[in-house]
Amino acid sequence: MSRVSDFNRAREFPSRARFAAICRLSLALGFSFVAVPLLFAQEQPAITLSQQVKDLFRRTASAVVRIHGVDEHSPICGTGFFIDPTGTLYTAYDVGGEAGDFTIEFNGKKYPARQLVADIRSGTAILKIDAATPALPIGKSEELEVATPVVTIGYPLDLPRTPNFGMITGFDRKCLGGYFSTVHLRVSVPTQRGEAGAPLLNMKGEVVGIVVSGHESNLPCYAVPVEAAEKIRSDYVRFGEARHGWIGVNQFSETPEPAEGSRVQITQIVEHTPAADAGIKPGDILLQLGQKKITEAEDVFDAAFYITAGDVVPVTVMRRNERLTFHVRADLHPDSHRGLIASPTMNRAIPLKLESEPQRAP
Numbered sequence: 001m002s003r004v005s006d007f008n009r010a011r012e013f014p015s016r017a018r019f020a021a022i023c024r025l026s027l028a029l030g031f032s033f034v035a036v037p038l039l040f041a042q043e044q045p046a047i048t049l050s051q052q053v054k055d056l057f058r059r060t061a062s063a064v065v066r067i068h069g070v071d072e073h074s075p076i077c078g079t080g081f082f083i084d085p086t087g088t089l090y091t092a093y094d095v096g097g098e099a100g101d102f103t104i105e106f107n108g109k110k111y112p113a114r115q116l117v118a119d120i121r122s123g124t125a126i127l128k129i130d131a132a133t134p135a136l137p138i139g140k141s142e143e144l145e146v147a148t149p150v151v152t153i154g155y156p157l158d159l160p161r162t163p164n165f166g167m168i169t170g171f172d173r174k175c176l177g178g179y180f181s182t183v184h185l186r187v188s189v190p191t192q193r194g195e196a197g198a199p200l201l202n203m204k205g206e207v208v209g210i211v212v213s214g215h216e217s218n219l220p221c222y223a224v225p226v227e228a229a230e231k232i233r234s235d236y237v238r239f240g241e242a243r244h245g246w247i248g249v250n251q252f253s254e255t256p257e258p259a260e261g262s263r264v265q266i267t268q269i270v271e272h273t274p275a276a277d278a279g280i281k282p283g284d285i286l287l288q289l290g291q292k293k294i295t296e297a298e299d300v301f302d303a304a305f306y307i308t309a310g311d312v313v314p315v316t317v318m319r320r321n322e323r324l325t326f327h328v329r330a331d332l333h334p335d336s337h338r339g340l341i342a343s344p345t346m347n348r349a350i351p352l353k354l355e356s357e358p359q360r361a362p
Contacts, residue, residue, distance in 0.1 A: 139206025248273020
């Protein structure tokens, strides 16, 4: 029995050695087999995303153009894009707002362009050429979230049409102590001179914003939501000009007890204004202005941007425990008579247009 036992023990050592060797080999091979699929899996999303951007660029690039103009100081150059098949295009105010003698490079030719309307409050301008053109579809910026992937297409410096990929990193009402006239999209896309006016596209190729400003560091950039430009375009179609509205609610405070999620209490209404004439009173808690729900004071300024003079605006308030809705016909914004002022730019051709303090309330 002991010999058998000795035999068994004698056979045991090489078996363990072979087993360990096999294990080591299997482990090594196993890692090799596992690593390849892992690396392959990691590469696949990047390859897929790259292909998406390439496809998007191929579909949309023809509608993006270079704009030349001359302002009081020197020639300027920027980007724009067609939004209808009759040659209407959007660009940034810094490109098409105060310059003249516009020329559009499109389809290998140069076309003279004229300004239809320019609006410093939104930071946008609308130009037009007399030609049949492609057009980019308009999307909805409200569908964007932080980390939503986006693409811009512009003409940096004297370089050809160039795509840039990034993501939405914020929705800002103010920056560096200054206030935007409406919420701006903060985008992790590097921008250079010449790219002001570039379209901000979602991954379906729809326009969700227009690049209007950037920092000295070129990262990030800001884009105004496309709805802001659409509001200006609608005003132009109806009235031949941008018509920013105002109802006369002048000051707000934060109420300690929210009503339906809103802490915005009206504290001052200008006499003989639409709000006063409609019966809105100090002490009312503002719940909704136009189509936008109000929860905090900054919401009011964003909602006010979309008010058009002459339109009837629904205004919903909470007065004590009663929910009231007033229909107020907006007047022309008082600042429209003297122009809405923006502070000096930080980066020519990609300005950071900011006001030193919040604008007059609606």
